[in-house]
Amino acid sequence: MTDRPLALDIGLAFLVLGVAVWTIAARDTFAAVVGFVAFGLLLTLVWARLAAPDVAPTEAAIGSGVTGGLLLGASTRLHGTQTPAPGEKPGAILRLAAAALCTVVSAGLAAIVLLLPEPAPTLAPQAATNISATGLGNPVTAVLMAYRAIDTLLETVVLLLALVGVWSLAPDRVWGGFPGPRHHADPDGLLPFMAQLLVPVGLLVGIYIFWVGSVAPGGEFQGATILAAMWVLAMMAGLVDAPAVSRRWLRLLLVAGPAVFFAIGLAGFAMAGAFLAYPEAYAKLLIVTIEVPVTLSIATMLALLVAGPPERALR
Amino acid sequence: MGEATLYGLCGAALVGLGLFGLIVHPQPLRKILAFNLIGGGVFLLFGAIARRGAAAGFGGDPVPQALVITGIVVAFSATALAVALLLRLFQETGQATLHLDG
Amino acid sequence: MSLALDVLTIVAVSAGAFFFLAGTVGLLRFPDALSRLHALTKADNLGLGLVVLGLLFQPEGLFAGLKLITVWLLTLLAGATVTQLIARTARPGGAQE
Numbered sequence: 001m002t003d004r005p006l007a008l009d010i011g012l013a014f015l016v017l018g019v020a021v022w023t024i025a026a027r028d029t030f031a032a033v034v035g036f037v038a039f040g041l042l043l044t045l046v047w048a049r050l051a052a053p054d055v056a057p058t059e060a061a062i063g064s065g066v067t068g069g070l071l072l073g074a075s076t077r078l079h080g081t082q083t084p085a086p087g088e089k090p091g092a093i094l095r096l097a098a099a100a101l102c103t104v105v106s107a108g109l110a111a112i113v114l115l116l117p118e119p120a121p122t123l124a125p126q127a128a129t130n131i132s133a134t135g136l137g138n139p140v141t142a143v144l145m146a147y148r149a150i151d152t153l154l155e156t157v158v159l160l161l162a163l164v165g166v167w168s169l170a171p172d173r174v175w176g177g178f179p180g181p182r183h184h185a186d187p188d189g190l191l192p193f194m195a196q197l198l199v200p201v202g203l204l205v206g207i208y209i210f211w212v213g214s215v216a217p218g219g220e221f222q223g224a225t226i227l228a229a230m231w232v233l234a235m236m237a238g239l240v241d242a243p244a245v246s247r248r249w250l251r252l253l254l255v256a257g258p259a260v261f262f263a264i265g266l267a268g269f270a271m272a273g274a275f276l277a278y279p280e281a282y283a284k285l286l287i288v289t290i291e292v293p294v295t296l297s298i299a300t301m302l303a304l305l306v307a308g309p310p311e312r313a314l315r
Numbered sequence: 316m317g318e319a320t321l322y323g324l325c326g327a328a329l330v331g332l333g334l335f336g337l338i339v340h341p342q343p344l345r346k347i348l349a350f351n352l353i354g355g356g357v358f359l360l361f362g363a364i365a366r367r368g369a370a371a372g373f374g375g376d377p378v379p380q381a382l383v384i385t386g387i388v389v390a391f392s393a394t395a396l397a398v399a400l401l402l403r404l405f406q407e408t409g410q411a412t413l414h415l416d417g
Numbered sequence: 418m419s420l421a422l423d424v425l426t427i428v429a430v431s432a433g434a435f436f437f438l439a440g441t442v443g444l445l446r447f448p449d450a451l452s453r454l455h456a457l458t459k460a461d462n463l464g465l466g467l468v469v470l471g472l473l474f475q476p477e478g479l480f481a482g483l484k485l486i487t488v489w490l491l492t493l494l495a496g497a498t499v500t501q502l503i504a505r506t507a508r509p510g511g512a513q514e
Contacts (some may be wrong), residue, residue, distance in 0.1 A: 051374025106331030122368030
């Protein structure tokens, strides 16, 4: 990837900035959200150019796909409330001051980028020398599941806390009820037809991307997002109803991932002398044992975060 | 690494753009969008640093790349909670604004 | 031999890029939503198909080629469904069933 011509990169960078300006400057909120989704997909191309084949699908799936879906739904529900009242729009002085502040911030960050030390400090050699001990072939998965496994554990807990926060926003009368409106499946309809075709394929692709993440670009977050997207598609097409948030099986499914992760972490004290330490002979086995429930839990969390707080009461 | 510096500068500009949108837009949903732009810019900065750390046969330093993946997931969870709060505010007050009178 | 394959790839991918360009011109220039959808789907499905065809000439193995074709088929499915859904709400009578 060294000495590639920069014309493509310059064009892509300008395109990314242009779409970002559109997202900020658009008058209509729906147009801004569409711009944001396009921005996320262009960022995916940027990640591919930055030799990060694990980050690119994560950005496309989570940063642009799930976030975009959530924001599109919100902008539709809030339609009509998004024109600011005359007293709310900031005056010219505030805008100029904000522009000056933001220019200073950007200039500072740009100076940091241009003054980065040469040769660049890197952990890649250490990641490479120790990767055989983990039994994995993908260095980013090795970082996520072995070198910095504590970060991944806390990340799953953060997702769970966000979901608990979203659920806590239900009004009292629908507490513990069903998220979102009930979608009815028209048996000859278009969305149920596509869901019936796509969900089995999507489940297969999601499991494949999760499984292959140990040796090739991929991993549990990308696979879990695809599984979550298939569940959301099935819910939106009316093929399945969103489960009530007080269902025990749902709560067990959500907690299974972090719980197994934490348990194996505690077992690390007995097996290898530190939290989340793996004995070398069993490292790959333990990592896979963690990854399977974590993938299922994260898929559930993502799907339920998109579904939102309960809106229909338990009967 | 020419492209790493280029995208690093792009990320710096995105942080500034997002910050401007966060300050200037009164509507909370636009603020959430701008916040995600700031996040994208910060991740690009990480990506530039990761690309510069290419060594040992990898195209980039895997540690910052893994941090970015974690960051993208956490940013989504924050956005989901923020959107849920905004929709609940809309349900309760009929408006989606932070400038409530009375 | 590989030169011939590279030439075929360049020709097919360029033809695909031309169709993408034509679809974008249609998106910008056509008067209403329905004709824009028509331009987009016809051009982009054929454009992506030609790009995939061009990439099939590069020697990457059977599995990679099957993955590329699967990507194209999934894009066709998603594009067709989404176009129908948009068209139902965009047609002059609105979304009557």
